[in-house]
Amino acid sequence: MTPPAALDVDTIGNGVPKPLTVDAIPAVRAQSAKMPGGVAPSTSSDMFKSPACYTKPKAKRWDHILSAEAKSRKSSTLKGAAKYLGTPGLISLGGGLPSPEYFPFEELSVKVPTPPGFSPGTTRLTAGKHDIREGKSLYDLEVALNYGQSSGAPQLLRFVTEHTELIHNPPYSDWQCCLTPGSTYAWDTALRLLCEKGDYLLMEEYTFSSAQETVLPLGVKVAHVKMDEQGLLPESLDDVMSNWDEASRGARKPSVLYTIPTGQNPTGATQSFERRKEVYKVAQKHDIYIVEDEPYYFLQMQPYTGANSEPVPPPATHDEFLKSLIPSYLSIDVDGRVLRMESFSKVLSPGARTGWVVASEQIIERVYRNTEVSAQHPSGFSQLIFFKLLDEQWGHSGYLDWLINLRMQYTSRRDIIVHACEDHLPREVTSWIAPAAGMFHWIEIDWKKHPELTAGKTHDAIEEALFTAAVDSGVLISRGSWFKADGRTEDRMFFRATFAAASEENIIEAIRRFGAAVRAEFKLP
């Protein structure tokens, strides 16, 4: 793919290009390559990035960290033959694509809410089978329901590329996006690209249990990095790497860090901008490649103001909203050492199994090669519906409105659970910090105050007893030990409560029940 021809870059002085804005996107589109209209077109983010991107330096090369499996992947032979398809007048008896006349779907439509109020189901979006040929849309059922490339459909790829530039503006030129069938899949792919059997991987001390369960069966072990209330500690990362002993570990130094920077699962911790810069510096020092898993990035909330104070009003403008977001690792990634996993699961729907990754061209090309002989691409139904909603209906401006709306909803849910904790948990043995992002509230238990401690009751037994007592009282809450990156019992004890799904009354009632269970277990009045 070639970048747009006219490189007339707006600058903000000293030759630094101006970041992309929502208002500038139509102009970028106007000078971009034409949207491909055929089946399984080859595509890349380079078709859709603004000219300013190409004024930046290129990413570093990562040959030294790619796995043998990743290095040995070749382009698909049959997909290679697709290069002839552009020949005028050529008839293809080449690829085994079924004829769209046998797809039994003539039309698809969804009812969606629209900005600014987002009252439910006010607008119907419709996709026909031959909308592209008929000039009605850039995307249709005929194309969406056939095979596609592992980049994902260009129609949706354009939107996520623009969104990525708008939000993160990566500081190197050759970044690319690739649509994925969800971040769980993307993480499995990343491990296959970046790790060999026997390697260690760096993870936060407490981490998403499923992310860890993906790692271990590959024969990869986990080295944990300590955390504080802002999450990952750069000093600990530096310490693990500086004092790595190959002999005692039985493995080479790790070269990959997995982190959830925003609303971390399970701790709810959010790394400040300063923290991220410090971690990035340590990554540069030890040449660590960073995988940032960011499903909760847009669940950053308004500041917590306490039970009896006024809530902070929503961001007044898109600009104010964008400025309120903590910059990502991607946005400070001068080396191209970050693979960012983006998800629509927490902001549109997890069941659609559609997200995307962002990384340097070299890494994304390897993602394509892995994906084309595995999941291939996200569902065409999902891609088409998301395109209709995000690109044709909401646009970038409407999507930002939706994200602001969601921010306020989660702020309200967070406030409810924190107030409920203030009202119902025994402060003698419980403590917490109001989360700034995500869907998790992390409650510490001062287990050393347990009355049976002197009788020898262990950390594990007390955690188990509290969990069982909670279930018996009618509340399911996750045990902190489920999320321990190296599975070891530890000095501290936590429970994770989700405030994403239950109703207001149920959140309050559940915390009340948990408080009563803790009180009973600790024999508190």
Added chain:
Amino acid sequence: MTPPAALDVDTIGNGVPKPLTVDAIPAVRAQSAKMPGGVAPSTSSDMFKSPACYTKPKAKRWDHILSAEAKSRKSSTLKGAAKYLGTPGLISLGGGLPSPEYFPFEELSVKVPTPPGFSPGTTRLTAGKHDIREGKSLYDLEVALNYGQSSGAPQLLRFVTEHTELIHNPPYSDWQCCLTPGSTYAWDTALRLLCEKGDYLLMEEYTFSSAQETVLPLGVKVAHVKMDEQGLLPESLDDVMSNWDEASRGARKPSVLYTIPTGQNPTGATQSFERRKEVYKVAQKHDIYIVEDEPYYFLQMQPYTGANSEPVPPPATHDEFLKSLIPSYLSIDVDGRVLRMESFSKVLSPGARTGWVVASEQIIERVYRNTEVSAQHPSGFSQLIFFKLLDEQWGHSGYLDWLINLRMQYTSRRDIIVHACEDHLPREVTSWIAPAAGMFHWIEIDWKKHPELTAGKTHDAIEEALFTAAVDSGVLISRGSWFKADGRTEDRMFFRATFAAASEENIIEAIRRFGAAVRAEFKLP
């Protein structure tokens, strides 16, 4: 999952249970477990199989062929906690599921053709957000758009389970289905379950190039099995296994065979029932596990009757149609040594990325464990739309009508390409067999008649020259060498032509152009 309680099995004498019929499905459903209505319910085919299944013996165990990766996978910790969710009155702050109120999709609808005529877009199927709660449907957007289990949604799993029993009636009791995000993904999963790095895998001499490109980067090598016009040769399979020399191969005997029994890609060959039984016997002799990849099973066609004779009329009844289908490996699999990969790609839509696999419980359980930390499950949009179409609208009877309709369409396309070959290819140097199934026509070139052979022109150079001459004449056709399982140049030469997608006129014109190119290259009049 427990099987249905009342085991009142119809028999056909000697205690052999009667196979399931379309008409009997309502009665099976009536005594099955209630369809789960919640988010991410645990489910399995055992909820939906007929009582007759449980009168059969169990599958063998496959511990000895499972990979270290497969064996080391454990159940998801967080999904394990879901067992408490059935507790009455329990409030969950456990799992990180987003609230459906934030899914911006209130209603989804598709226009579909209906049997018997299947005229396009006559009927609109609609799914609401809360149809389950409102008693309107067994499946809705609220559930489909949230996370699900790696088995796939029970609503669609029921349909494919019944369909599997109806068509294949596996001869052991503990078979299970698992929905997949497509067969390409299922194949990657199967390799991770069944092969270790350094192993050899058995494949047909010519095979789907993408299937082979999935294998090699895993460090797995390919041992090829010879073929004739019926595909895989059992004698060759026996020969490869009986004469396996670990020292010269540098690897243990293979334990897995990958085969495309019906309308094989690229050769178009279809294994007869006799052939399948012979291959299965060899598999038993050498304890080979069989992966049957069957995307073209329902592209079995009416017999080819030649250019000037009447076409064979369509099957008059469902029963006649079912009897016309060559039995699958699954249907003769007394040991449970077959993993069958099923696809909707060629019969509904490839872009939906939704298919399923069938195998013994032990293998399917391992598929779940792999999938839950990778693709998770097919898109909820795809699952919901397929459920609406297949279960609520067409039913099994309407789906069989659709498959018969497709059979006649492909028969007509096959007849067109074979007639075109009869009219336009030079018989002096080309030959073919009319395919009985699939979407591929395999044309042999008698390359040893090439005029420059005596001047030293090689097999590869002639194949290349023919390919280029074809492209220059305006037709893209695939080179046979692209599909060679072990990549070696061979004694014979083939080209693969697809008749699935081009129009009737274009198929004829493409073959005319190819014929002219061959004539010119071979200096024929």
